Amino acid sequence: MQVVNHLLRDDAGTAPGPANSPNHGSVLSQPTLLVMHFTAGRSFESSVSWLSDPAAKASAHLVIGRDGRIAQLVPFNRVAWHAGQSSWMGRNGCNSFSIGIELDNAGELQRQGGEWRAWFGAVIPAAEVMEAEHKHGGGVTGWHCYTEPQIEAAMKAGLAILGAYSSIADIVGHEDIAPHRKRDPGPAFPMASFKARLLGRGGGDTAPAFRTTSALNVRSGPGLNFAPVAGSPLPTGTAVDVDAENGVWRHVRATLADGNTLVGWAHGGYLTS
Ligand SMILES: [Zn+2]
Numbered sequence: 001m002q003v004v005n006h007l008l009r010d011d012a013g014t015a016p017g018p019a020n021s022p023n024h025g026s027v028l029s030q031p032t033l034l035v036m037h038f039t040a041g042r043s044f045e046s047s048v049s050w051l052s053d054p055a056a057k058a059s060a061h062l063v064i065g066r067d068g069r070i071a072q073l074v075p076f077n078r079v080a081w082h083a084g085q086s087s088w089m090g091r092n093g094c095n096s097f098s099i100g101i102e103l104d105n106a107g108e109l110q111r112q113g114g115e116w117r118a119w120f121g122a123v124i125p126a127a128e129v130m131e132a133e134h135k136h137g138g139g140v141t142g143w144h145c146y147t148e149p150q151i152e153a154a155m156k157a158g159l160a161i162l163g164a165y166s167s168i169a170d171i172v173g174h175e176d177i178a179p180h181r182k183r184d185p186g187p188a189f190p191m192a193s194f195k196a197r198l199l200g201r202g203g204g205d206t207a208p209a210f211r212t213t214s215a216l217n218v219r220s221g222p223g224l225n226f227a228p229v230a231g232s233p234l235p236t237g238t239a240v241d242v243d244a245e246n247g248v249w250r251h252v253r254a255t256l257a258d259g260n261t262l263v264g265w266a267h268g269g270y271l272t273s
Contacts, residue, residue, distance in 0.1 A: 001156045003164035006077040008062065008070065008157060016062075016070040021052040023059035025079030025095065030167040033098035034158060034198075035083055036191070037174045038144075038184040040107035042120055044069060047104055057081060060102040062157055068149030070157060076165065086177040088170075094177045099161055099168070103150060108134075108183055109142035116142040127224060130248075130269055132187035132214070136179055143188040143269075148247025151190065158198045171195050190248050190268030210252075210271040212238045218264035222249035231262040240271065 001008060007015045037060065041047035044065030051059045051073055060082040063071045074080040082100030083093075091097065106118035109129060116124045129142045162168050173191060174182040185191070192210055215233040219226040234240070234254055244251035250268045255261055 001160040003076060003160050006075040006164075008072050008076075008160060010070075016072050019072045019075050021059045021073035021080075022054050023051065023056060023081050024074045025081070028077055028079045028096070028099075031076070031097055031099050031165050032167050032169050033088060033094060033177075034161065034168055034171045035094060035098045035100045035174055035177065036154070036171065036185045036189060036194075037082060037100060037102045038105035038107050038186060038189070039063065039102045040119065040184065041104060042106075042118075042122070044071070044104045047102060048073065051102070060100040062100075063102045063104065064150055064153050064157065065104045066147045066150050068147075068153040070153055076161065083174065083177060085181075086174075088172060088177045099165070101154060101157065103146060103154060103185060103189070105146060105185070105188070106144040108186065109144060111142060118144070130188045130267060132269060134175070134183050134187055135213075136175065136183065138183075143186050145188050146185075146190075146248055151194070151247055155194065155197055158194070162198055171198060187269045188248065190245075190250070190271075192271055192273040193242060193245060193250060193268050196273060210240050210242055210250075210273050212236055212240065212266075213270050213272050216266050216270045218252060218254075218262055218266045220264055222246040222251075222265045226265065229262060229264040231256050231260065232264070234262070234266075240266070242271070 039047040048071045059080045061080045083095045086094040109116040116129045133140045174184045217228045218232040240252040240254040242250045249265045252266045
């Protein structure tokens, strides 16, 4: 993937366009920030359609589907309307200096009669739900998990964008630039490893060091269906090395209090760098 004339191109050279949302401002030059969002929408198609509708008065540069599909709605050299009232490092109005990526995801979920439901009523299968407290608080609740192809597509698109716009120095969530009103992309998004991979922190062969943000089950495989390994759960704040990833799952290694080494898979949403 690469950026040509401010449009993303896939490896076959095809632009995922149509890059014709009317919801954009004037020239975006020297973007310094990449902002990640969830759509809290029903589907990739519905989000692309809504963010291209003048009534929405909102947009993003890219929307990424759960199957890894990408739509570009606004060229990268135009201001997209994704951040709203926001500020970062003392600068207000982040739209004017950022590129925004929306990920198709139902967002924060509500427990109803033993099921997790999106705000629009759909039941989200338990296998696609992560229970966690948002870093801004509010108690433990359900969050729609991102998919492996979606995170991979976001990583590739992000690398292409950072390759084209060297002025981008940081990656944040909408929740970081509008903390009083936004909770996306939420705890299910693997921000620590996403940033580490895109910004090259801990690069080369050195495994980035992470810490657990809650008591964390480490499993024999990358999924909730795999059993926790001996020594699991790791206590909050345990240092772990990450040497591989599979979607939102991270292959971790940690030294236990008894000196033994624990190796297995943990959900990246519970790790911070
Ligand atoms: Zn957002």
